[in-house]
Amino acid sequence: VRQIRVDRWLALAGFSRRESMSKGALVVVGILNSLRHSRELSLLRKDTRTSPTPGNFVALAERCIAFGRVEEALRVARKGRQLFPDSARLSEIFGYANRRRLNTKISALRRRISEKPSPTDIGDLAEIYLEIGDDEQALRLSEDLARRFPLNERPYLLLGQIRLGRFLREMILQDGQEALSNLRRALNINPVSERAGILLAHLHFAVGDLERMRRRLERVLKASPANEGVRQFLETASPSPACDPDSDEVFEDDLPASEWISAAEARGCFVNRPETFGPSLLEELGAPSVPALAVTETAISRLLEDTASVPGVVAVAVLDRKASPLPDRNGTTNDRRLADAGSAIVRTAEEAGRRMDVGTFQWCTVEGDFGCLTVRRLPDLHLVARYGPPLRPEHAPRTLESCSDTLYAPPREVEHA
């Protein structure tokens, strides 16, 4: 049967069996490999569709990279990151695939900048880093650009975009305030900047400052009347009569815009969901556009059991999204003392991350005479584990993340597993 199949493929590829066995063999191997790859990928795609867990997204993206389908890997990793923004593995794959795609461009720009720095090249490089997901590098380059060319609009626009993206993802006050000041500065340099106007309107919209948002969008529309997205959004979102967009009467100086941002941060949630903003640039900002999945009780018990069964793990506990210990569960161990220690660590680390401008807490590993303790943040929970050898502290965050895969599988599959 295999021989018949090979002959058929040879015929399809335009080779007669006798004359082209040597040339044809390579083609056939190639065809068979690509068939095997597509079959494997279609199975993985199906798994990801039916059970969208971080593990399935990672498996699909990794295979796509292995088979040279970098663009597809990027799409998969991007989608996965929207669903699971805390997944370290997905972020790594996303960064890797993007870097692989843009490596040549990055080195060419770096060479040009070292020879003769220009605002266009530095700005382009910062944008590439932003696309890769390396906010820190993009931030550094934009700050450098602002220092070298302070009258250029671009660095402030970039700084505003990066800070706004962070604010919409993590709601850290400093990011919101810096987004506001940088975007305003960009608009001072170029008052008709459409992009700066839309980004600023997005910020006002998320924190509930609708009056400023409406006026800002009206200004955008005045400068670019062809922007249908903004027009439609304004028609549906703000039915109140339009006033003169050039009037700054209650615009810049009434209740400061920064207070709206502080209020949102203090409340811990946005007034309007950022993804519902019409002329959205959300994908460019890298903000999650899909709400987190619901976690069931069965899945939490399964998570505790799975983590406890990892070799080396001594005790496990689960905390809720706000790091409060969850009640004990029948048949599973939710170590109370470990939960209390984990809860205190998460709260301190959250506060430290926000204040030190390093973002929100992802994981923490503590080593002492008692062994090791790792707290891992998952989309709706925190998982705490105390362990010793063979589990090593440098591998623990990843191991705990992979234990969480069953949390997001449909209940039927969890039961089956």
Place this chain on the structure above:
Amino acid sequence: MRKVLKRLNEHPGIRGSLVVTHDGMVVAASLEQRMSEEKVAAMASTVVSSVHRALEENGLSRFHRLTLKASYGKLTIRDTGTVYLVVVMDRSFDPGPTEIEIESARMRIKALGEMKVAR
């Protein structure tokens, strides 16, 4: 001590380092320009003292190494015996290759602390 910290900060990916006592007092700090020394020092000492307390209250002994990963940065705290060495790093920074440098800075700070105690 500042010299040790400055030398450590020369490694790519390291954004700054500081030395704090077990109860959270800052002894020396050297951070990149963009980071507020006051804020980072205050938060590092809060982390040290709070984690210390949380572990003690729950029957766990003192920690000698802590690594914290946030969405845009990493923080590692090492016990030198008398004080803690705190290093702030980039998010994507893999401390593996620079582990030796961090460890040698820890040893030098430990030696400095012991010299002072001996005097």
